[in-house]
Amino acid sequence: TLYLATDQAMADIDLYAGKVVVPSQSETDRNAAVPEALIQVLQKLSGRREMPFSPALDEALVNANRLLLSFRYENVERAGPDGTSTQELRLVARFMPTEVDRIVQQVGLPRWQQERPSVQIWVVIDNGGNRNLKPVEFEYAWEAIEDLSAMRGLPVSWPELDEEEAQLIDMRLVWGGFTDYLVERGAPSDGVVIIAARREGPQWTLRWNLASGEHNWSWRSSDQELMFALAEGVHKMTDEIAATNTIAVSDQGQSTLEVTIGELNSADDYAGCLAYLQGLSLITDVEILGAEPGRVHFRLQLNASSEHLAEAFNRGSVLIPVRSPGKHEYEYLR
Numbered sequence: 001t002l003y004l005a006t007d008q009a010m011a012d013i014d015l016y017a018g019k020v021v022v023p024s025q026s027e028t029d030r031n032a033a034v035p036e037a038l039i040q041v042l043q044k045l046s047g048r049r050e051m052p053f054s055p056a057l058d059e060a061l062v063n064a065n066r067l068l069l070s071f072r073y074e075n076v077e078r079a080g081p082d083g084t085s086t087q088e089l090r091l092v093a094r095f096m097p098t099e100v101d102r103i104v105q106q107v108g109l110p111r112w113q114q115e116r117p118s119v120q121i122w123v124v125i126d127n128g129g130n131r132n133l134k135p136v137e138f139e140y141a142w143e144a145i146e147d148l149s150a151m152r153g154l155p156v157s158w159p160e161l162d163e164e165e166a167q168l169i170d171m172r173l174v175w176g177g178f179t180d181y182l183v184e185r186g187a188p189s190d191g192v193v194i195i196a197a198r199r200e201g202p203q204w205t206l207r208w209n210l211a212s213g214e215h216n217w218s219w220r221s222s223d224q225e226l227m228f229a230l231a232e233g234v235h236k237m238t239d240e241i242a243a244t245n246t247i248a249v250s251d252q253g254q255s256t257l258e259v260t261i262g263e264l265n266s267a268d269d270y271a272g273c274l275a276y277l278q279g280l281s282l283i284t285d286v287e288i289l290g291a292e293p294g295r296v297h298f299r300l301q302l303n304a305s306s307e308h309l310a311e312a313f314n315r316g317s318v319l320i321p322v323r324s325p326g327k328h329e330y331e332y333l334r
Helices: 027-046 056-062 096-107 138-153 163-167 169-175 179-184 226-243 267-279 306-316
Strands: 003-005 017-021 067-081 084-096 119-126 131-133 157-158 192-200 203-212 217-222 252-260 283-292 295-304 319-322 330-334
Touching: 017 027, 017 138, 027 056, 027 067, 027 084, 027 096, 027 138, 056 096, 067 138, 084 096, 119 138, 119 169, 131 169, 138 157, 138 226, 169 179, 169 192, 179 192, 179 203, 192 226, 203 226, 217 226, 252 306, 267 283, 267 295, 267 330, 295 306, 306 319
Parallel strands: 119 157, 119 192, 252 330
Antiparallel strands: 003 157, 017 084, 067 084, 119 131, 192 203, 203 217, 252 295, 283 295, 319 330
């Protein structure tokens, strides 16, 4: 089995911060960019590319500066298709989470759950003679993928292979879109996409094969510019993944659930289990109801229906359900 090391630079995305290119650090330019940054945050939280028109959204955008928690600037060096590089100034605006969550509810947006699997990207370019994995001459396009994925709230990563590891990969199977082949050899099973790209005349044609959890998708994108064809595919990828992990407006709201968790045989087990529960975005509060050797009874305050919590437990593989009719019992995996 080949272990495929992964670049984790994109693993952490601040869902309550938006990044917008600005011409300067002036107050005028900042005030003009803050509403755009807020739109980006709402896109991340909802998984929606387009925001619906509503009076609540209009009011939020008008008052976007009042929702700011902090802001800063960063200078980013961007590579261009011709090999040159330019400096880009970005405003990084972070908003108050509780206020933004209230806007999500008022606008009637779904909630894309914050526990999101990272998608490992395998992109192969066919130049007519060879098929190469992530050629360096297209670095500007790979940067664009990272930026757009972060803007949409989708964590992505790249396989990092040394020369020996690269020789062990069957590029024919990768080009063919066999995501199972990569998962068998160490690619993350929670998300992997293969992008097979070829220029046909003036047009770039890209074939996408995406596997995320139990779901699989295939589609094509095309454009005269590789970067634009990639952008179209990234939007499609984000839309599909978000749709599988989104809480509808009708399922949002406060509820409680009592659960019993076994196999808590030490203080470390208990601390690990409690940290896991408190870290889930679906859970707003954890109350201890009682305990006995190896078992603890919890009451959980939820912000969505309990069905979504069961799905989260299943994805996390930390708590395994015990088949007890009418009861919510789980075992903790150390």
